[in-house]
């Protein structure tokens with residue numbers, strides 16, 4: 001359904017033409033971008049997401065090899081999109097060389113037909129996808145290995161360190177006692193104090209390393225996490241409450257979990273302190289708990305997560321958020337962006353270790369300038385009351401057509417699959433523009449749009465909704481967000497159309513979608529002021545809104 | 548028993564640790580003995596030394612703390628035992644927990660909180676025969 005985006009890099013005009021012709025027989029025309037140098041190609045590749053790149057094997061001045069090298073440099077041998085080479089001859093040596101350099105398949109120029117193009121395209125996309133998954137799995141393994149390495153190191157040195165610190169602290173204390181008798185020199189006492197506080201910091205560091213590397217015993221018991229959090233909130237208010245507004249939203253009948261309470265408390269405190277640090281001018285901290293049933297669907301996106309019942313704790317802040325490069329590294333031991341002395345970079349690695357030890361996992365979602373949410377999933381304690389079945393669906397689709405708009409391909413597929421099982425029909429788009437293009441075609445029956453709010457490389461969900469008010473007035477709209485739906489200040493559009501936090505529970509999705517579809521007949525109400533803040537404060541765009 | 552009558556034996560292979568415990572408790576008035584491992588400690592006792600309290604590290608070359616604790620518990624049940632350790636686990640159980648299971652009177656993790664150690668020894672001295 002979605003329009004293929006194809007980048008052609010070729011300095012041979014005829015090459016462009018024959019490819020376009022070969023594509024002309026497919027029912028939906030791809031969107032072509034044509035460039036004739038490697039540099040230009042690299043630039044486009046950075047700006048947008050393409051489904052496939054067709055690269056001439058004979059660009060002037062060694063451009064083809066240069067393109068492959070640069071395109072694959074950032075991704076450990078994998079370019080941002082699959083690459084099909086356009087070769088003058090199918091000479092084995094040249095083909096092998098380009099595939100070795102990061103291409104996935106090739107076409108011989110004299111044999112460009114709808115069939116060969118189709119085969120090369122699907123082959124390249126499939127191989128690319130496999131490679132990408134392989135790479136991701138490797139990265140995860142690497143992360144785990146790094147954690148284990150720190151663990152082993154800690155086990156080896158912690159014991160010696162604690163001895164050294166005992167000696168330093170013990171001698172400082174003896175010295176202090178000796179001085180008390182001749183109680184004269186306060187400057188010396190200050191020095192002693194520095195020695196003692198520094199050694200204590202060292203002790204604290206070792207202790208944290210030990211917790212993190214599981215050298216310390218894991219003292220788990222079955223608890224009601226709501227209770228633990230309620231008790232903790234008082235402490236948090238004292239530590240970070242001065243500038244931060246703390247709110248809690250607890251699930252009424254929360255399942256029990258089997259955890260080490262003091263480690264869990266450390267994890268929450270660290271996350272709260274991190275949140276405070278991300279909100280130097282103050283802000284909001286929301287702590288939520290929820291019963292969550294992880295369904296099989298998640299396997300697709302999070303392969304190492306076992307389906308089943310989990311207790312979820314979400315901690316959202318309205319802080320500065322993180323760049324993707326930072327977010328990718330936060331669980332690494334000793335990774336910190338804080339000044340020397342104010343952060344050791346162990347807080348989140350400990351959280352990671354804790355979650356792993358508890359049989360759960362942590363998921364982070366962050367947007368620059370918007371905020372961050374950490375979700376900790378802890379498996380429900382085995383013998384806690386009776387095993388409740390997955391939540392019942394209280395509403396089902398009747399073949400309504402839902403357009404799913406999300407820039408994350410796997411989430412998009414997952415959502416479509418989920419909707420399919422719920423009795424809906426689906427189509428999908430990767431961003432607002434693509435969605436609008438589909439909706440513009442009035443012959444296409446679309447009953448509701450389920451759209452992510454912020455999407456990379458294109459129109460976001462709010463703008464899409466604003467455009468839809470003129471294009472297809474009255475259509476059902478439901479927003480999705482990686483943030484907690486409770487963390488967003490619901491106003492205007494969000495209130496009007498409803499919003500659901502990802503990852504969503506099937507029953508909640510069913511309910512919200514049902515509401516959205518019910519509303520689709522309703523015309524926009526006059527008294528509702530359409531505000532898009534804080535997600536979009538671009539005044540110009542508001543002019544599209546109808547009163 | 549008053550501090551002056553009470554004899555404390557410190558066992559630790561790390562001389563700095565041994566010395567600092569020795570000196571701190573000596574200043575509290577106890578009669579002090581020291582040994583760098585369990586074997587030396589047993590030698591001292593064989594020679595006739597009779598400590599009322601033994602403070603012992605757990606991981607040491609030449610007869611570790613676990614073994615010493617077992618021997619002392621069997622042969623000298625009246626001696627009070629304090630186990631100290633800088634961490635580590637055997638079969639996934641913390642060493643201090645293992646020592647606890649062997650029936651020591653108190654455990655204390657390193658880095659040592661010396662005030663706490665003094666309090667513990669004080670209490671045990673009061674109970675010592």
Ligand SMILES: Nc1ncnc2c1ncn2[C@@H]1O[C@H](COP(=O)(O)OP(=O)(O)OP(=O)(O)O)[C@@H](O)[C@H]1O
Pocket residue numbers: 270274275278317319320321322326330335336337338342343344345346347348349372
């Ligand atoms: N809520 C948040 N918002 C923005 N950035 C965050 C947030 N939480 C963590 N980070 C980033 O992740 C990094 C690692 O966090 P982590 O808690 O592991 O270490 P730290 O806070 O730097 O040091 P430590 O917790 O050991 O004192 C932080 O330095 C910060 O850059």
Ligand SMILES: [Mg+2]
Pocket residue numbers: 270271273274343347348
């Ligand atoms: Mg931190």
